[in-house]
Amino acid sequence: MTRDLSYVDAVREATDQEMERDASVIVFGLDVDDPKAIQGTTRGLLEKFGAERVFGTPLSEDAMTGVAIGAALAGLRPIHVHIRMDFLMLAMNQLINIAAKSRYMYGGQVQVPIVVRSMIGKSWGQGAQHSQGLYSFFMHVPGLKVVAPTTPYDAKGCLIQAVRDNDPVMYVEHRILHFQRGPVPESLYTVAPGKARITTTGSDVTLVGISYMQLECLRARSYLESAGIYAEVIDPIWLSPLDIDTIAESVRKTGRLCVVDNGWVTCGASAEIVALVVERLQSIRSVVVRRLGFAPVTCPPTPSLEDIYYPNATTIASAVYDLVRGGDNGWRPKQRVDLQEIQFRGPF
Amino acid sequence: MHERFYKALYRIRRVEEEIAAVYPSDKIKSPVHLSIGQEAVSVGVCEALCPDDVVFGTYRSHALYLAKGGNLRRMIAELYGKVDGCAKGKGGSMHLIDAQARVMGASAVVGTTIPQAVGFAYALKLQRKDSVVVSFFGDGAVDEGVFHESMNFATLKSLPIVFVCENNFYAIHTHLLRRHKRDNICERASAYGMPAERIPENDVLRIYERVKEATAGIRSGDSGPVFLECLTYRLKEHVGPNEDFTLGYRHREEAQTWITNDPMARLAGFIDPGERRRIENDVELEIRDAFAFAEQSPFPDLPELYTDVFDHEAK
Numbered sequence: 326m327t328r329d330l331s332y333v334d335a336v337r338e339a340t341d342q343e344m345e346r347d348a349s350v351i352v353f354g355l356d357v358d359d360p361k362a363i364q365g366t367t368r369g370l371l372e373k374f375g376a377e378r379v380f381g382t383p384l385s386e387d388a389m390t391g392v393a394i395g396a397a398l399a400g401l402r403p404i405h406v407h408i409r410m411d412f413l414m415l416a417m418n419q420l421i422n423i424a425a426k427s428r429y430m431y432g433g434q435v436q437v438p439i440v441v442r443s444m445i446g447k448s449w450g451q452g453a454q455h456s457q458g459l460y461s462f463f464m465h466v467p468g469l470k471v472v473a474p475t476t477p478y479d480a481k482g483c484l485i486q487a488v489r490d491n492d493p494v495m496y497v498e499h500r501i502l503h504f505q506r507g508p509v510p511e512s513l514y515t516v517a518p519g520k521a522r523i524t525t526t527g528s529d530v531t532l533v534g535i536s537y538m539q540l541e542c543l544r545a546r547s548y549l550e551s552a553g554i555y556a557e558v559i560d561p562i563w564l565s566p567l568d569i570d571t572i573a574e575s576v577r578k579t580g581r582l583c584v585v586d587n588g589w590v591t592c593g594a595s596a597e598i599v600a601l602v603v604e605r606l607q608s609i610r611s612v613v614v615r616r617l618g619f620a621p622v623t624c625p626p627t628p629s630l631e632d633i634y635y636p637n638a639t640t641i642a643s644a645v646y647d648l649v650r651g652g653d654n655g656w657r658p659k660q661r662v663d664l665q666e667i668q669f670r671g672p673f
Numbered sequence: 674m675h676e677r678f679y680k681a682l683y684r685i686r687r688v689e690e691e692i693a694a695v696y697p698s699d700k701i702k703s704p705v706h707l708s709i710g711q712e713a714v715s716v717g718v719c720e721a722l723c724p725d726d727v728v729f730g731t732y733r734s735h736a737l738y739l740a741k742g743g744n745l746r747r748m749i750a751e752l753y754g755k756v757d758g759c760a761k762g763k764g765g766s767m768h769l770i771d772a773q774a775r776v777m778g779a780s781a782v783v784g785t786t787i788p789q790a791v792g793f794a795y796a797l798k799l800q801r802k803d804s805v806v807v808s809f810f811g812d813g814a815v816d817e818g819v820f821h822e823s824m825n826f827a828t829l830k831s832l833p834i835v836f837v838c839e840n841n842f843y844a845i846h847t848h849l850l851r852r853h854k855r856d857n858i859c860e861r862a863s864a865y866g867m868p869a870e871r872i873p874e875n876d877v878l879r880i881y882e883r884v885k886e887a888t889a890g891i892r893s894g895d896s897g898p899v900f901l902e903c904l905t906y907r908l909k910e911h912v913g914p915n916e917d918f919t920l921g922y923r924h925r926e927e928a929q930t931w932i933t934n935d936p937m938a939r940l941a942g943f944i945d946p947g948e949r950r951r952i953e954n955d956v957e958l959e960i961r962d963a964f965a966f967a968e969q970s971p972f973p974d975l976p977e978l979y980t981d982v983f984d985h986e987a988k
Contacts, residue, residue, distance in 0.1 A: 399793045423785060432761035
């Protein structure tokens with residue numbers, strides 16, 4: 326049976342069902358067992374599975390990441406939750422030097438099946454250290470898988486896949502995506518690594534939107550349609566392994582690629598996707614490319630600056646319009662009420 | 674018992690002396706951090722453990738690996754970068770592992786395996802297993818934040834773990850008292866809520882007794898973590914096969930006390946000379962066999978570069 330669920334409930338249900346299916350799955354992290362239950366994503370788990378399998382931790386991201394790895398070496402499948410991705414900077418040694426490398430540097434004698442959930446914040450003054458989309462750091466390192474699901478359907482299927490996966494998986498959520506609703510099967514299912522999804526087809530330009538930017542790309546597509554431009558929108562879902570086949574195949578058809586990232590452009594996911602597509606197609610056809618992402622500054626909390634820090638549907642549409650028509654046309658659609666982003670009021 | 678301890682100490686010492694002897698030939702394709710002078714800590718601890726007990730170590734883990742029952746042939750092959758090495762030549766001397774012997778890894782980054790040992794202990798407790806984890810680290814690791822985070826969580830959850838600080842006084846070339854205001858590692862540990870004891874001068878039998886007591890207490894469910902600070906001394910340079918007294922950061926006189934009180938030499942005096950010769954012969958044969966094994970083992974085939982990044986079956 327398929328119901329309409331929120332992204333939050335999809336994450337919660339996936340965790341609940343996997344914990345019920347497999348006694349080796351445990352959940353921990355700062356505040357996973359507190360009354361707010363990580364926006365509701367861990368609600369009810371403590372009551373159902375007990376404090377040994379669901380527990381809040383000391384504020385020790387570094388050691389607790391090592392604890393997750395050690396528990397995984399002993400046969401558990403830990404889900405370590407971080408309410409902000411920014412906090413992962415405290416855990417980099419364990420993630421990069423141990424989680425990513427153990428299978429390889431121990432010659433295949435061990436595996437580290439951990440899931441690291443983390444959330445990217447946006448708007449309402451999140452500011453410098455509550456807003457960063459740092460997944461490209463992890464894409465850089467062999468041995469880590471990285472996934473950034475956009476829909477409630479993918480949120481559930483990717484989390485189940487991540488838990489069952491025998492490699493460490495960085496599972497990236499976006500706080501605004503938590504409010505998305507969509508069809509989610511009640512049954513257990515997985516969304517396989519390394520498979521992107523074409524969310525809407527089009528012939529003029531390939532528009533890749535990562536994480537929250539997938540929503541803005543879909544809105545941009547509607548604006549572009551009104552100008553007679555048809556964008557094929559792709560959600561990579563998994564950033565590592567990355568499904569470059571699907572993206573390159575689309576660009577082979579359209580000849581134009583715009584990647585919109587929920588992070589900075591320099592050395593980011595957008596740089597990687599563009600480079601891979603151009604490497605693949607350069608001898609086959611000419612391609613024009615464009616990358617959009619956060620302004621190359623620290624995220625400011627004040628709304629006047631924050632508004633222009635992020636790409637949005639109208640700025641994406643404007644950039645894609647120029648990419649398709651050529652030149653600097655100064656075209657920017659008037660914002661439609663039905664295509665506005667969700668207005669969130671904090672605090673969170 | 675004296676024979677057992679002597680053999681363990683002698684075996685590790687001789688393996689490492691052989692490594693040092695071979696090193697200039699450049700057959701060993703890995704930086705080596707020799708445990709010569711520090712063997713007593715690994716031997717004292719591991720002789721007190723059960724086969725199912727788990728250890729995590731540091732980049733200076735030859736002694737720990739061997740004391741816990743790690744496969745000698747595969748260790749030497751690993752140092753040679755050969756495919757029969759414990760990590761198929763993909764780990765090297767600093768990342769020894771023998772999952773069967775429950776030697777669960779070693780890191781080149783100071784302090785890094787401490788929380789993994791704690792996490793393993795958490796899993797054992799959750800799984801209602803009887804085993805105990807021992808986390809080995811040096812005095813340098815006490816400087817790291819992760820040490821303190823790990824102590825806190827281990828005591829908070831009363832985990833089945835023994836922390837063994839191998840205090841050899843130097844983090845590379847910097848003395849403890851140039852890194853700490855006070856020489857009080859045990860005080861720091863006990864502040865987190867566990868018993869902590871300093872064991873002087875490579876006292877292998879006392880280490881053994883303390884670990885026996887600690888693990889018995891943990892297995893009976895009466896106690897959580899226990900902390901042991903074992904004073905010891907590295908006789909070779911931080912990394913490499915040579916001595917380093919000419920560098921000037923320490924003096925040979927400082928080492929002399931440790932050489933005089935070498936537990937291996939002291940134990941030798943308690944053993945029947947014939948028995949001692951037999952032990953030493955056995956060890957020499959085993960070492961010769963292990964180095965020959967490493968010599969004849971091939972380097973990994975080139976496709977091995979790309980294996981073990983991810984799980985093959987699941988992709």
